[in-house]
Structures are given as structure tokens and as C-alpha cells.
Amino acid sequence: MSVLILGATSRIAHELAHRYAENGQSVFVAARDADEAARVAADVGVRTEGTCASGRFDATDFAGHAAFLDSVRETVGPIEVAILAFGDMGDQHASEGDFEAARHVIDVNYTAAVSICELLAASMTERAAGSIVGIASVAGDRGRQSNYIYGSAKGAFALYLQGLRNRLFKSGVHVMTVKLGFVDTRMTYGLKTGIPIAAPDAVSRAIFDAQRGRSDVFYYPHFWRGIMSVVKAIPEAAFKRLSL
Amino acid sequence: MSQNRWAQQTLWGWGRYPRVESLVARPERRKEVLDALADRQGDPVLAFGLGRCYGDAALLREGRVVLTRRLDRMLAFDPETGWLRCEAGVSLEEILHTFVPRGFFPPVVPGTQFVTVGGAIACDIHGKNHHVDGSFADHIRRVELLVADGRVVTCGPDEEPELFWATVGGMGLTGLILSCELQLARIDNPYIEMESIRVENLEQFFEVSAESGHFTHTVSWLDCVTTGKATGRGIFMRGRHAPAGTTGGLSLLSRLGRAAPALINFPVDGPDWMLNQATIKAFNEVYFRKHPKGQVNSIVHYEPFFFPLDAVRNWNRMYGNRGFLQYQFVVPPDPSHKAIRLVLEEITRSGLGSFLAVIKEFGERQHGGISFPAPGPMIALDFGIAGQPLFDLLDRLDRIVLDAGGRIYLGKDSRVPRHVFEQMFPELPKWKAVRDAWDPGHVFQSELGRRLGLSGGQR
Numbered sequence: 001m002s003v004l005i006l007g008a009t010s011r012i013a014h015e016l017a018h019r020y021a022e023n024g025q026s027v028f029v030a031a032r033d034a035d036e037a038a039r040v041a042a043d044v045g046v047r048t049e050g051t052c053a054s055g056r057f058d059a060t061d062f063a064g065h066a067a068f069l070d071s072v073r074e075t076v077g078p079i080e081v082a083i084l085a086f087g088d089m090g091d092q093h094a095s096e097g098d099f100e101a102a103r104h105v106i107d108v109n110y111t112a113a114v115s116i117c118e119l120l121a122a123s124m125t126e127r128a129a130g131s132i133v134g135i136a137s138v139a140g141d142r143g144r145q146s147n148y149i150y151g152s153a154k155g156a157f158a159l160y161l162q163g164l165r166n167r168l169f170k171s172g173v174h175v176m177t178v179k180l181g182f183v184d185t186r187m188t189y190g191l192k193t194g195i196p197i198a199a200p201d202a203v204s205r206a207i208f209d210a211q212r213g214r215s216d217v218f219y220y221p222h223f224w225r226g227i228m229s230v231v232k233a234i235p236e237a238a239f240k241r242l243s244l
Numbered sequence: 245m246s247q248n249r250w251a252q253q254t255l256w257g258w259g260r261y262p263r264v265e266s267l268v269a270r271p272e273r274r275k276e277v278l279d280a281l282a283d284r285q286g287d288p289v290l291a292f293g294l295g296r297c298y299g300d301a302a303l304l305r306e307g308r309v310v311l312t313r314r315l316d317r318m319l320a321f322d323p324e325t326g327w328l329r330c331e332a333g334v335s336l337e338e339i340l341h342t343f344v345p346r347g348f349f350p351p352v353v354p355g356t357q358f359v360t361v362g363g364a365i366a367c368d369i370h371g372k373n374h375h376v377d378g379s380f381a382d383h384i385r386r387v388e389l390l391v392a393d394g395r396v397v398t399c400g401p402d403e404e405p406e407l408f409w410a411t412v413g414g415m416g417l418t419g420l421i422l423s424c425e426l427q428l429a430r431i432d433n434p435y436i437e438m439e440s441i442r443v444e445n446l447e448q449f450f451e452v453s454a455e456s457g458h459f460t461h462t463v464s465w466l467d468c469v470t471t472g473k474a475t476g477r478g479i480f481m482r483g484r485h486a487p488a489g490t491t492g493g494l495s496l497l498s499r500l501g502r503a504a505p506a507l508i509n510f511p512v513d514g515p516d517w518m519l520n521q522a523t524i525k526a527f528n529e530v531y532f533r534k535h536p537k538g539q540v541n542s543i544v545h546y547e548p549f550f551f552p553l554d555a556v557r558n559w560n561r562m563y564g565n566r567g568f569l570q571y572q573f574v575v576p577p578d579p580s581h582k583a584i585r586l587v588l589e590e591i592t593r594s595g596l597g598s599f600l601a602v603i604k605e606f607g608e609r610q611h612g613g614i615s616f617p618a619p620g621p622m623i624a625l626d627f628g629i630a631g632q633p634l635f636d637l638l639d640r641l642d643r644i645v646l647d648a649g650g651r652i653y654l655g656k657d658s659r660v661p662r663h664v665f666e667q668m669f670p671e672l673p674k675w676k677a678v679r680d681a682w683d684p685g686h687v688f689q690s691e692l693g694r695r696l697g698l699s700g701g702q703r
Contacts, residue, residue, distance in 0.1 A: 009272070009273055039317045045318065046319070046321045046330075046342070049346075185245070185272075188266075190250075190251030190253075228297070
């Protein structure tokens, strides 16, 4: 039983690694910054006395994805649960004027996720077991001028996961879409909002439970499902005039 | 490109006085800390951990403050020797939570578990075991420090010893502590064998203290309101980690605090008059009388023994919006206890009560520099901010402490005058020379440092 967490230097991913390691599973954490991933793995190992390995994962090195997954399997065995926690919010403004910047955001948040998920799906289907967890965003539920490059990539990822879930259902492979609202991470640090911000460790516990409960689409904090259903219900003729 | 976001934020210490606005970042990766120093744009920089310094030690006006709370990775642990390598933002609470079940305890703990190891080194914190184990830094063999020129320097007793010496108790002004190696102590279980003894006056406190050397942990609550023959009465607590096979339970308050932190909380400011001379006197009387004459032996969990106030979250709000401070000092041993008596008399005469007062005799170990612990009796007194009368009283206490050859604790201070401070620490010029050599441009500053001329000059 092993758990792969990609994008391990995010606080949520770090906390998730704790949850699985303290539950007795072998964890492999990977990130573009391999040193940082190693620090996360060390922390998980010291605190839980469990097994946590680490390695380098470059989301946009599509050609290297297969070899990367092979190396993970060599270290911790077949991947039971794979969590895609990597992402890059980019800079909306920069993405508007510079296609390369926009493409980078799309590649990290969407293209890379497709590449990795297809490889994972192939091996999990073969074993007729496994769970793929994709961390998408409420930003993908409706396009807004303030972050539509990132939002569209996350939205595409959610749509992709929906299709994958449909395809893998009969193979017994679980696919879960996580849509996170405000979490107290680097992304929201310094944000002034009246909406409560969730603590990363609470988020990790919720995702851990939802994954084990084989949930399909999971909003956290839960009230974001309500917020987004209202946001989605606003007629486009009105929505286009808003500055959200 | 730097990935730090700098947010305008108002910060304060545990005493909630003073409150200062700064540009604040909260790095989560090591590289982001290095970036924080690089993109300071000429502003001075300071680290901020869990904000348990009482005064202005971790505050910096018109500067950049780096929150270390997310730099909290435990990097390595050797169960054979107890050596733990961890990042600066790891808290003692996390260490306790992780290692007590494995039979290890932090070598030194203060009165709260909500401090980071970085802060513990910068303040060279002490605990109830100072007379046996010295201060926190006595159990540190290596500190990784981000210094002013952007380099990461490893220092310790055997490596860059001068930098290490100045960093211990150096109030964060030699650089930004990134990680450290500290040695945890072995324990058999979470319990403490405790004896509490009602002491009827100051004389008896010193008698009991003198015969308690075989206990690893000692401290005494002090009634600093009652005068006359009962001056210095209190309840002396002494204890040691319990041997294998001991069992016990948590106190009611701790259990409640664990089950429902929101219940045992002080979520709003108390009214400013809540802690005044009359209520404090009444509390002291009840607290003292509640303890039977003589001695009581018990087995207690480490939480109520070491961290009784942690059970009440935000207890600092009890003092109201005005905030409070702690006056903590140590004076050299003196058989007549003249300075201690003068201090207690001065407080009584002022009519300003201290709600929480503790007394303990420190041991011989002393780090030097501007680190606080030194041999002799130490007293800590909490006071609600009461304007000029309080500051006048503290000036008079400074005089007594200074005349006795003592010093105050910077970790609790927000008001000591610079000329007084300079006389309290004879090694200050040496400390400053080392600090300035590593940070000639005064990159690392704090309100406390500016006030006392440690870094950043007069303001």
C-alpha cells in the first residue's frame, strides 16, 4: 500500500502526507524542488515514525512522467492512492500579455495532470484498484476576469477528472475531484476576506476521509458548494458586468 | 523572482503592548526565507515566532517581519541519543506531542509550550530546572543562521563560537535562525512527582529552596500583596519526572481545556478594572488559604505542572485592552535578601498589585552576553499597563535591581531605559562588537533593539 503525493511542498500536501503516514501507509512525496520535498519527507518520517520517501517531480517535463512513476514504484511499490496537489496560480495579468506565461499555467495545472493521470489510470486499471485524487479549485467553476487563465485550467482539470471517473468506474478505480475554497496557505496569505479560511490540517483530514469514503466531488470547506452554486446560477448577461 | 507576499499587518507580543505595524511575510519553504532577506529593499528584518515575548522584542516598525511558524519541519531524530534537528518554527508543544509518547522531553521548557525553538534560542529561555540543567541553549549544539550578507552560517559551541554565543539570548538580532539541533531528555512517562509546600514568608521560601536541590524542578508562587511578617509567603512547588510505572491523570482544567479549547478561553478583553489591587488581594488570599499548611505530595501530568496557564487560551486578554507587561529580574545571591525585600516593599507601597508573581532560585550556569539567567533568586511579576504610576514603580525597581548587581529579562521587557539596561549587562560591549561584525549594516533590528541601542541606533 503506497501513496504518491505530487506537489508535496504545498502545505495541504504536506499535511496529507502526515495523514497517510500516520495511518501506516508508505508515502512518496515529490515536488519540483527536490530539497524541499526531502525536508517534507523527513518531517513526516520523524513525526509519524512512518515511511516517507521523496523525489523530484517536474510537472511540465511530460516526457519524464513515465520514468518518474517507475522510480516511485521501485521505491514504494504499486501506487494505491495518487494525489495531484501541484499547481501554479501564475499571474493573471502577466498571462494576458504573454502567451508563454499563460501556457505555463495551463501546462502545470492541466496538461501535466492529464499526462500523469493517464499513466496512473493505465496501471491502476490493470490492477483493478486504486484511487486518483485531483485537487482542483472553486476558481474552475466559473470564469472570472481576475483569474480566468488559472481558473480555466483548473476547470478543464475538473472536467477531465469527471470523464476519467466515468471511464474508470467499471474498473474499480476511484477518481475524486477536490474543489478547495480559501485555505490558509501561501495562496491566501495576506488575503483580506470575510469568508472563513480553512486550516490546512483540517483540509487534509477532510480530504483523507473523503478519499477513503470514495467520494466523487468534494468541496472543502463544504459551504463552498453553496457559494459556487449561487455564483454559477447568475445569468451570464449579469455576470459579465460584475467584477468578482 | 521572490515568491514572498508582504502584507501590511499589526503585530504585538503576549502583553499586547505595544502594537506595531510592519510588512509581514510568512515563508513556507527554505528558499522563501532566503528570498525574504534578498527582497527587503533596504528595510530592516526580524523573525517572529509564536509571539510569546511580552513586549517589543519581536516587533519592528517600518521594517519587514518574517513569520517562522510555517518553517516547522522536524528534519532528523536519533532515538539513541535524543538529538533532534528541526526548523526554527517548530514549537515546544509539537515536540512534546511528538516525543513524550516516545519517552523524550524538551531539555528546558518555559511557562508555556507555545514557543518556537527559534524563539527559545533567541531568548535563551529558562525553566523550573535551571538550577540543574541550565538554560535552553545549554542543550543546543548547532544553529543554522541566515546572516546579514545572505549567507547561511552554521554555528555552535565548536563552530563560529562567537556568533553562537551572541545568538543565544541575542533576541534575534544576529540573524534569522533557520534550524537547530537540540538534545531531548529521557523520561519514563508524562507524569511529574510533585510536592507543594506552603511557605509562610520569604525566609521560609529560601529555606525550602535550599533544601530542594535534589528536585530537578522548583518554582514558587509568590503573594506579593500581603505584607508584614507574612511578606513573601507563597506556595513552593518542586518536582521531578516520575519513574517508570507511575500513573496519573490530567487536572480538571487541563482536561476541559483539551476537550473544548473554546470553552476555557478568554475570547474578549476583560474590563480594565478586572485585575485591580482589591481583586488581586482577594485572589491571593484564597489561593494561599486553599493550600493546607505544610506539604502536599501528588502525581501530576506535565501540562498542569509546567504550563498551568496554557489551559486558558488567550489568558493575556484578562488584562483588558490596555495590555500588560512582566517585570522579571534576577539578583545575585545575598543572605539578607535585601533586594527582594525592597522590591516587595516598593510594590506594596505603590498600591499596584501583581496578579501573577513567581520566585525561583537560578543555578550557577550562565551564558553571558545579553542572555538573562544568572545565579541568584529570580522574580517575575505581571502588571496591567497602568500608565505613569506603573512606569515610575518599575523605574524604582530598576534602581533596586541595579544596586544589587542584577538584571532584567529582555524577553518580557517593553520599557527598561537604555542607560539602566547598559549597566545591567557588563558583557554588552563585547556582545555588540560580535553582532556588529556579522551585521555592520544593521539589517536585523527590532523595536527592543532600537530602544536599547542593540541594533539600529536610537529612535
